[in-house]
Amino acid sequence: MTIQQMMYYEAVARHQSITRAAAELHIAQPTLSLAMQTLESETGLNLFRHVGRNIELTADGQALFAEVAHMLKDVARFDSHVAELARRHQNLRVAVPMLVGTLILPLLLGTFRAEHPEIRLEISETTGVEALDLIEREEADVAVVHDSAHRHGLTARRLPDWPFCLCVRRDHPLAARTRVSFAEAMAEPLVLLDDGYLVTRLIEDRCAREHLAPRILHYTPHLSTIWNLVTRGLACGIVTSGGTLPESALVAIPIDGLMQHPAIFTKTGRQVTQDQRTLITFLKRTFPAAPIAKMAQSN
Structure with a gap:
């Protein structure tokens, strides 16, 4: 029948x-x-x-x-x-670490939502390691993560590189600089994101290779804690360029040779849905190249 x-x-x-x-x-x-x-x-x-x-x-x-x-x-x-x-599939689960989120979230919650109101986004702000774990467990559809070592079973689509920056108050002696060396940044008292964040692992690995002893005062899972301690003049932070607001009392100075390499991650072997392709195409189209020269002039 x-x-x-x-x-x-x-x-x-x-x-x-x-x-x-x-x-x-x-x-x-x-x-x-x-x-x-x-x-x-x-x-x-x-x-x-x-x-x-x-x-x-x-x-x-x-x-x-x-x-x-x-x-x-x-x-x-x-x-x-x-x-x-x-x-x-019209309710995309997106995992974004906080530092990348300073670049990605305005795009997702602003332009993307306006262009594609039919696609609902469930955004998880996680560490970089957790974001990749979510993709592996198929608890997220897309992750945007920087500086990740290749993981078997994940497919990466590269986005433009962005520099990591030393975040200081505008009255800090380094604030007028257009860039600082890695050693200069590590000589400052620092507050870093905890070791679940790939940027912290990147910094610690490089310090070990270059035999540097960074002055780390505190590890935190919160970007707001970094901004708060830097604003109070108690420490400097490591953020992405664009990780401070123009009207704030903070500036972000690019660190020589310390770059993040963001990529869009999906699970290898799983069908990429039309909504995922729409999001990936959008990010590749709208994710900006790092405005290093412009940022240096503003600082």
Whole structure:
């Protein structure tokens, strides 16, 4: 039996009337009568008995009705599940570490949302390591992460590089500089994001290679803590260029040779949905090249 035959039979059996069933199904009575005759012929069962102008189900008809009703419930559940999967693909789960978020979130919550209101974004602000873990566990659809070593099972699509910067107050002795060396940055008292963030691992690895002892006062999971401590003159921070607001009391000075290499990550071997492709294309189109010269002039 086809699903259409099941639907026709269920309506006739429930109403025990060709007329009422045809009206519900919005088809002609002769069409439905012929369909029932064909069904009896194909199954070899006598499904109905006629009582005057009405019909009744035979014992075989009752048994088939119970099976058909059960099957149609399963079909309805299947259709509902497929619809839910389709809705999920219009509800993209995006994982973004905080430093990359200073560049990405204004694009996602501003331009992307305006251009694609039909795509709902569930954004998780995580560490870089956690963002990649979410992709591996298929708990996120897309992650935008910087400076990640290659992970088996993940596909990366590169975005333009951006420099990491020393974040200082505008009255700091280095504030007028257009750039600082890595050693100069490490000589300042620092507040860093904790070691779940890839930038901190990058800094620690480089310090070990260059035999530098950074003056780290505090590790924090919060970018706001960095801004707060730097604003109070207690430490300097490491942020991405663009990681401070122009109207704030802070400036971001590029650190020579300390670059982040952002990329869009998805799970290898999993179908990239149309909504994911839309987001990836948008980010590759709108993610800016680092305005180092412009930023240096403003500082």
